[in-house]
Amino acid sequence: MTLKTLSRLLMISSAIGFAFFLSCKAGKTEIDSEKAWKRADKIISEIVVPEFPDRTFNVADYGAKADGSTNNSEAFKKAIAACNGAGGGMVLVPAGKYLTGPIHLKSNVNFHLAEGAEILFSKEKSDYLPMVHTSYEGVELMNYSPLIYAFEQENIAVTGKGTFNGQANNGNWWPWSGADRYGFKEGMQEQKNEHNLPRLRKMNEEGTPVAERTFGEGHQLRPTFFEPFGCENVLVKGVTFTNAPFWVMHPIKSNNVTVDGVTVRSHGPNNDGCDPEYSKNVHIKNCLFDTGDDCIAIKSGRNNDGRRVAIPSENIVVENCVMKDGHGGVVMGSEISAGVRNVFVRNCQMDSPNLDRAIRIKTNTLRGGFVENVYVKDVQVGQVKEAVLKINTYYGIYANQEGEYIPTIKNIYMENVQVENGGEYGILIKGREQSPVENVNFTNVTIKSTETPLSVENCEPIKFINTTINGQKY
Incomplete structure (x- = not known):
């Protein structure tokens, strides 16, 4: 039996157990408050929080440079691949400023920011290509990669005391929202133009296959910041997110998600703090949300x-x-x-x-x-x-x-x-x-x-x- 199958069976049994203590009388639902909150504790106890082997892969050993200007995409990719290939562990980002394109996580990898580490995400839109299977406002599509992305992976984490800076402000991603206060100026392309949201909405209505819903270059739909898509056992702990292009944390079709002690300080357009979507068994605790949405x-x-x-x-x-x-x-x-x-x-x-x-x-x-x-x-x-x-x-x-x-x-x-x-x-x-x-x-x-x-x-x-x-x- 696979981990995904086992997880789904547990969720079905949990739903049955939850329904058991809801009793209907004359069409009205009555509930025992104490039992309800015991159910919350049970949900928490059943969430699988990923653990990782005691192995460390320092990004500096793979060529990463903390100068704020060198693009470290390849160094990060190599460190993540090495960690995954060895059976898992921690990819360590030491203190300093690191420029990079999108970070794609693999199974059994804990991407860890040391205190004083800041990841600066590239302002070059082409760095977020090729397109990946993602989602925009509840509709799946092929689009720019999220800044941190994992697709159908198990046991992944983003941890530490450092900061992920999306650099979406100052004329970067935010003007595509079409709002003057975020840098939009007359004559710019924006998300409401016919080739963007209206086109995606029509594809949704017509049931266009996701693989044919291609956007990315030439379109103005902003990527999410952190998106585990179809993942099992996800941990986000201790880090800070700022200057997000769009939604900050977006676990989609994912099970067993823990968000612990995260700080979100991001006041851009549609900067929701955490948006679980089609997701089950999610625990969000000890977080600070200071958001634009x-x-x-x-x-x-x-x-x-x-x-x-x-x-x-x-x-x-x-x-x-x-x-x-x-x-x-x-x-x-x-x-x-x-x-x-x-x-x-x-x-x-x-x-x-x-x-x-x-x-x-x-x-x-x-x-x-x-x-x-x-x-x-x-x-x-x-x-x-x-x-x-x-x-x-x-x-x-x-x-x-x-x-x-x-x-x-x-x-x-x-x-x-x-x-x-x-x-x-x-x-x-x-x-x-x-x-x-x-x-x-x-x-x-x-x-x-x-x-x-x-x-x-x-x-x-x-x-x-x-x-x-x-x-x-x-």
């Missing part, structure tokens, strides 16, 4: 692509993290067509006048999908701009966001949540008449101040236990 955004494909792949993102635990800045603290969507289930968030701090929402679920009838079994506990919120909890089934930043796929959202639990300033809304929910939001629960929640305590459409009555908003008990 969502801190954590859980995804599962956009529209037809999500329905084609049909792998929900599930069994995701977020704990002991600080969400300093970003559009949302923990978000599900909007690329969510294959669904999301079993998300646990505990012991986190969220506090910024620029942080729009603490917990957010966003979809529409083109995306469809489902969100179920979301648990939030022991969270401190200083201030958010729009809402503490926002659920929106009419999400759309583009035109024509209505379709035939009615989303379902149910079993949302918030417990022991303390909020100083809830912004415009304490709770903002827009469900669908055909499929109202079900079973939203607030227990021991205090929102000291907010402009509008509740704005709720097409949702079952929210269950309040010992909850106070603007001094009023609910």
Whole structure:
């Protein structure tokens, strides 16, 4: 039995076990909070964290130069190949500045940055060719390589106290977003041009094979920063990411992912901190997110692509993290067509006048999908701009966001949540008449101040236990 098969069997048994303690009475779901959080602990205990042989491959021995100007792509490639060929170990990057193109990880390799090491990623777009199988906003395609990439590998890690600097600012990748504040100027090519996103969207609608969805040179779709694609047993620990072209950490179709003690300081366009997509058994802990978009955004494909792949993102635990800045603290969507289930968030701090929402679920009838079994506990919120909890089934930043796929959202639990300033809304929910939001629960929640305590459409009555908003008990 392969490791991948064993992992999938374990996940199936975990899902069965999880469903066992959810009991339905008269169509309503009831849950024992203590059992739910024991389930979170069980998920964590079952995640395989990779370990590596005690062998070190110093990139300097393969020709790497820490001068900030020599391109070290070949030296890094040789060190990774040697490590992989020997059966695994650590590829060590000593202190200093190292320029490189994309880094492609192989099985059983721990790519380790020593304290004082900084990786500077090349600004030459041609360095990120040939194209690789990747994804853009929930749609698979052939495009520029992510800055750090692994495809169908096992037991990989990126660790250490150093910094990965994507150098996407200052006129590099960011202008392709089309936003003036990121360097876009009239006459430049950008992602919304017909040969970019509209072309990719059409390929998604028509079911074009991924191998034929070729972009890369001559197109303006930015690569992700760190992307393990179809990988087993992934660890990201201790490092700092900054100046990302696009999403920062994007585990896609991957199982057993641990993100521990990572710092993300990246305020570029679409600079989400961590976006698990079609991924299972994910543990995000002890991290600082200071981002230009969502801190954590859980995804599962956009529209037809999500329905084609049909792998929900599930069994995701977020704990002991600080969400300093970003559009949302923990978000599900909007690329969510294959669904999301079993998300646990505990012991986190969220506090910024620029942080729009603490917990957010966003979809529409083109995306469809489902969100179920979301648990939030022991969270401190200083201030958010729009809402503490926002659920929106009419999400759309583009035109024509209505379709035939009615989303379902149910079993949302918030417990022991303390909020100083809830912004415009304490709770903002827009469900669908055909499929109202079900079973939203607030227990021991205090929102000291907010402009509008509740704005709720097409949702079952929210269950309040010992909850106070603007001094009023609910």
